[in-house]
Amino acid sequence: MIFGAFEKQDLDLNFDVTVRSGVASLVARSHDSLRVDSEATESSVDLPPGSRTELDSTGGSKQKRKRSITPRKPDIEGSIASDKLAMKMEEDSSDAGVLLQQMNEEHPKKRVKQESDAIAEGFKVKKEEDRDDAFLISVSTWDRKEGKLKKEDKEESGEDPMMDVELEDEDLTSGMEVDADDIDAWMRWTTLAHGGVLFPPPYEPLPSAVKMLYNGQPVDLPPESEEVAGFYAALIYSDVVQDHIFPTNFFEDWLGVLQKYPPRDDTKIDNFDLCDFRPMFEHFESEKAAKKAMSADEKKEMKTAKEYLEAPYAICILDGMKEKVGNFRVEPPGLFRGRGNHPKKGKLKLRVRPEDITINIGEDSPIPVPNIPGQWKKVIHDHTVTWLASWVENINGHNKYVFLAPGSSLKGQSDMNKFEKARELKSHIDTIRKGYEADLDSKVTADRMRATAMYFIDKLSLRAGNEKGEDEADTVGCCSLRCQHLTLETPNIILFDFLGQDSIRYFNRVQVSSQIYGNIRIFKENKVDEDLLFDHITTSGLNRYLGTYMAGLTVKVFRTYNASIIFQGLLSERNLDGRSVEEKVNTYNAANRDIAILFNHRRSVPGQADSHEVALGTSKMNYLDPRITVAWCKASDVPLEKIFSKSLIDKFSWAMSVDEEWQF
DNA sequence: TCGAAGACTTGGAAGAATTTTG
């Protein structure tokens, strides 16, 4: 009895695309076992009952819940005081070496690793050295942050005069009694030095021979409007432009720019159909070709120059440790590429200036100087957040942040916390399942809806499904499912068909109990297609309910939990004795694939419109506890590099030391 | 109490780099 089968033809609308190594179907027979059938490999595996709830004795340290108390935040906002301005780093000295030196002078007790030779030369650091170093750093920082080391932690931070100031400040200004322990819990760093963000180079006007045509005639555009025209010109043959919304939004915004910066030859542009961007497109193409045709040496030289330019921004010093920064390059202007049917796609994403950017940095660290003219919007010293810089993008008004790289200790710490929380769910899952099963026939509609939603979240790993606005793509998750997204088929089959995150289609035919089936029929009664299926529940209500079972439990934890526990079960079922490394890797990938299919992780196949294949990377990156993989590799003698790329090994450095017995 | 703002994780596309194939 097949439950929730992905059928080949369901994976895309018009094309017969082969899902190459297996179409898996999730088979749920009872709440105690989930089965993943891999049709193509003709193998089916069952998790032994109980394996999902097996308790683990190695349980990690209980992490203190971040912000479990809600005292008023200390006033952390700073200003660009004139004396600080004087301390600004000089353009060519704002590199890691200088940052390190400063940190050493100001915090002599925070032993900053002296690597003057390597770091002073920044970009010249050899890759291998760099990696070893990063590994050492993240391990030691991680130790420091372990809950049991908190005492030491406190003593250490006590050495920093700024911490004392913050604490006193808090005690004075808030009526609430907050002990130093609590403050400590939501401080994410003590000292932080960094080089700010790297702005893209200013726009360079096209050669005068390259002009767009309007009504067949070349138009002399000023650089400001030429730049925006160029954004569109680069896309004229691409798929993103082949609908109505994109060009319409582009044209509207471009007309706005043209009003301010009209053609110098007084051409009046008001009809999009008369615009011919092909000369610009061809120019870009030939530039691309020229770049491609460069000799290997030239390419290498350019790369080195780029790394040299970026070196001061690529790392920061957090609590005395060198850490990689993630997205230090400011997003260049362009046309907004919303996914799916986004009503704002094609709109102009403006160039970000220093005046748009808030810098978050340690009080004692030199304030970086922007690499283009201008002053930062403001400089703050917020120890409770992990971002180095932020700005508001103009399309949706959302905040954007510069964070540390995935391999940093800060990110590694959160990542480990995430998986530890998922492991904690193991000891509550039975109670939770009993709870929602009992509520499936509740007389209270809200409870019955919540129970039914929980069933989908638990069994199908659906996302929570927060409410979305009119000015966003119409996508849904569990709580935002509408009647039109579920079709009932006899006997007891539910057909799910909706667009999830990134407008990826979720199509699944699922056999359910008559209780679930009946519930859905009731929830759909007297409603139209556009009505909410679960109109008596919300994501925040659902999360509040989950929180009563386990502190910090939310819907998303179920995804992490399900992915990791099922994956581990799949791996442990295969006896790999005497198999070649290649066969073992194939087994691993098959299990990974089953998870990716359950989670509906897909990517489009280049060239073939609307056709998708299973993507393994997302689950590996976000949902599968890396310690499962490390332990499996050790136990089965498979080099980790066969499974994790360099950047994943870096990201998961916190997980490398588990032994082969380790269990999720 | 509730909508908006804020902070962080999750996600696919595109481009770059590397490996395989012919």
Added chain:
DNA sequence: CAAAATTCTTCCAAGTCTTCGA
């Protein structure tokens, strides 16, 4: 060897969930 295929990295959009503020 080149080009095709595959894998990895970068980019930045789109989620989740918490906190803020009226």
